[in-house]
Amino acid sequence: MIELYYWTTPNGHKITIFLEETGLPYQIRPVNIGTGEQFKPEFLAIAPNNRIPAIVDTAPADGGGPLSLFESGAILEYLADKTGRFLPPTLRGRAETLQWLYWQMGGLGPMAGQNHHFSQYAPEKLPYAIDRYVRETGRLYGVLNTRLADREYIAGDYSIADMACYPWIVPYQRQQQNLDDFPHLKRWFEQVGARPAVQRAYALAEQINTAPTVNEQSRSVLFGQGPATGKR
Ligand SMILES: N[C@@H](CCC(=O)N[C@@H](CS)C(=O)NCC(=O)O)C(=O)O
Incomplete structure (x- = not known):
């Protein structure tokens, strides 16, 4: 059994899609x-970075006690290894998939996240910051669009690289991107979004939370964190 510590955000959706x-x-x-x-x-105790998602695997493959894990990329890689699904077993296939998974983790996710922050949530509208992250998000969309020009999925067959990227393209309008500018990305986005498992993952999110996570009350919880946050 996998216990999934989850909220209805892009990094959370990655794991419900996989499951x-x-x-x-x-x-x-x-x-x-x-x-x-x-x-x-x-x-x-499970997620010292005070961020979702995290998991506890109550029946890990080594037969030992419960195994806990945080960081969505590490979780996807672990679950792919556990199930033997969505991460090719070959040396080259695995390397190629992980390369794009970590591109999402280090690039698309953090840059789109800052885009959301400065465009939507920051109390002051700072043109330099907004422009910087909208442009960088656009550059990353361009990289993905080029990658998808001559292939169906990001790395070989549908994989954890696609599952990591898709939830970060879903809010493309909030990121001030026009998918018509990225036709290969748009084709892939529609194809992944039509998968029944992806639709189930998003339907589940609606059952858990329908309210916006960022509102007047949550603003200080989410954006007032500093060195003392999460100290135990
Ligand atoms: N690199 C982390 C990022 C996780 C992350 O930023 N999670 C957000 C939701 S998408 C969160 O839990 N935020 C809580 C907070 O800011 O206190 C991962 O991919 O797991």
Whole structure:
């Protein structure tokens, strides 16, 4: 059984997509990051970075005790190894897939996240910051568009690289991007979005939370963090 510590955000959706695709049994443990549940000691014991997603695998392959993990890329890689799905077993296939997974983790996710922050949430509209992250998001969309020009999925067959990138393209309008400027990316986006497992993952999110996570109350919880945050 996989216990998934989850909230309804792009990094959370990556893991529900994987779990829905594979049918691996899982239970959701909602962590409302807007009300500060990411600072509860029991969550910090699993996820010391006070961020979702995190998992506990109650039956790891080595037969040992429960194994906990945070960081969505590490979780996807672990679950792919556990199930033997969505990460090719070959040396080159694995390297290529992980390369794009970490491109998402180090590039698309953080840059689109800053784009959301400065465009939507920052109390001051700072033109330099907005321009910087909207442009960088656009550059990364361009990289993905070029990559998808001559292939169906990001790295060989549909893989954890696609599952990591897709939820970060879903909010493309909030990121001030026009998918018509990226036709190969648009084709891939529609193809991935039509997968039944992806649709189940997003439908599940609607059952767990329909309110925006960032509002007046949650603003200080999410954006007021500093060195003392999460100290135990
Ligand atoms: N690199 C991390 C990022 C996780 C992350 O930023 N999670 C956000 C939601 S998408 C979160 O939990 N935020 C809570 C907070 O800011 O306190 C991962 O991919 O798992």
